[in-house]
Amino acid sequence: MSTLVATDLDRTLVHSARAAGPEVPGDVLCLERRRGVSTAMLTRRTAATLVELARRATWVPATTRSVAEFRHLGLVPGIGLGVGPTPRYAVCASGGVLLVDGAPDPVWEARVRELLADGVPVAEAADLFARHLARLAPGTTGPVRDADGVLLVARVADPAADWLDDLAADCGARGWRVATHGAKVHLLPARLDKSVAVAEVRERVAAARLLAAGDSPLDADLLLAADDGVQPADGALHAAGWHAAHVAVTRGVGLAAGEEIAAWLLARASEA
Ligand SMILES: [Mg+2]
Incomplete structure (x- = not known):
């Protein structure tokens, strides 16, 4: 079954030093630093899991970051920092931009102009x-x-x-x-969120199934649109009491939750 996996990034798969939680065993990779402080890190295990995930499914990062902030992550050429494949699609600005092979998609730009015109x-x-x-x-x-x-x-x-x-x-x-x-x-x-941009990608790749992960109120629509999802135990959504029957919650927090989420997505994407 063809599967699309759409994931938030910050505090879902990547964490700042402040949000990293307890120390985890193994290497930690830094994707972004600001003023000498790590603002986006993930474990080497999470990175390796994402590389495998991207082989088995269409993995779409879906972030609130602007395009410039997303590019700043050094996520392209790859989670896996040059090891893994570059995600073909990425959603930035909470659905406001769809990157295809790293460039804003003109068809989606026209659709967003229509939404803005409301x-x-x-x-x-x-x-x-x-x-x-x-x-x-x-x-x-x-x-x-x-x-x-x-x-x-x-x-x-x-x-x-x-x-x-x-x-x-x-x-x-x-x-x-x-x-x-x-x-x-x-x-x-009013009508823009990550889920509408991800729905566009889902249609383009004709994915039969959507898996999603996210931590914040800006991810709620995406999680609700998914067939199955996962949220971190230390996320703002979970803290606010938000839940859905098809959305699992991690046991760990911080970088450990990032590892759990990547592994959870890979396991689900590997089913049938
Ligand atoms: Mg987030």
């Missing part, structure tokens, strides 16, 4: 976001960043529920939606 333009959504951020205490928010012209993100220290409700209501009236993940608040076109 709401106000990105610049208008960014202004609205900035106005809401300005209501918060000085020093508790960061600037609005734009990922690939389709996803807006700002850091907000401890966003209050009523502030988020106000923002969500204003966004909803303009064809946008709000997704929070830790100290990050994201604005996306």
